[in-house]
Amino acid sequence: MDIKGSVALVTGANRGIGLALTQALLEHGAAKVYAAVREPETARNPRLVPLRLDVTDDEQVAAAARVADDVSIVINNAGVGGGPPLLEGSLDGARREMEVNYFGTWAVSRAFASVLATQGGGALVNMLSRESWVANKRFPGYAASKSAEWSLTNAFRLVLREQGTLVVGVHVGYVDTDLAAHIDSPKVHATDVAEQTMTGLLNDDPEVLVDETSRRVRAALSGDLDTLYADL
C-alpha cells in the first residue's frame, strides 16, 4: 500500500496516538490528511484538514464520508477507557467503551467502505490492543470492547477482500498517552506505534504487533491459559 500521494483520515486525531499517526502520514508523503476530531475549531496544524467527527454520531459519520470522498486510508483510532471494575460501579462507562471503541469503529468502517472501493481498495486500519486477546482485571470493559473490535476488524477483512481493501489490526500494550496516564507500567511512545503502523501499511501486513508484550500474548494464544496470563 502506497502512503506517498495518498489521502488519509484519522479519527481521534487531536492527541495521543491519533496525532502521532497524522504526523507519520505527512512524513511518509501523504498528499492530504483529514484530522477527524470532535472539535475541529481547535485544530492547530495547517497541514491537516480538520473534519468534525464524533464516531458515535451517525449523522456526523455519514457527513464525514460525504465530505472526505477522496480517502484511500482510513484509520479508526478514536477510543476511550475509564469503565468500571468488574464487581462494582455503574456500567455506563463500560457501555461508553463499547459505543466508541466497537460501534464507532463499525459505523466509520461501513460508512467509508464504498469510498475506499472507489479509490481502488485502499486500507482500513483499526487501532486495537494487546487486550484484544486477553482479559484485564482492572479494565474488563475496555478489554472486552477491544476484543469485539478485533472480531469486527477480522469480519471487515473478510468482507472487504472482494474490493481489494487491506484491513490492518494494530496491537500494542501500554502507550504513553492520556488514556494510560494513570497506569504505572512500561509504555511505548505514540510515535513508535505510528511508525510501525506506516511500516505495516507499506508491507501490506494485516496485523501489526508493535511491542514485545503484544507479540508474547499473540504467540501464547495457542498455549494453555496459565502461560497466556503468566505476567498479566
Ligand SMILES: NC(=O)c1ccc[n+]([C@@H]2O[C@H](COP(=O)([O-])OP(=O)(O)OC[C@H]3O[C@@H](n4cnc5c(N)ncnc54)[C@H](OP(=O)(O)O)[C@@H]3O)[C@@H](O)[C@H]2O)c1
Ligand atoms: N494508550 C494506550 O495504552 C493504548 C494501548 C492500546 C491501544 N490503544 C488505542 O489507541 C487509540 C488511541 O488511544 P490514545 O492512547 O491515543 O488515547 P487518548 O490520548 O485518550 O486519545 C483518545 C482520542 O480519541 C478521541 N475520542 C474519544 N471519544 C471519541 C468519539 N466519540 N468520537 C471521536 N473521537 C473520540 C479523543 O478525542 P477528544 O480529545 O475529543 O476526547 C482523542 O483524540 C484508542 O483506540 C485506544 O484504545 C491505546
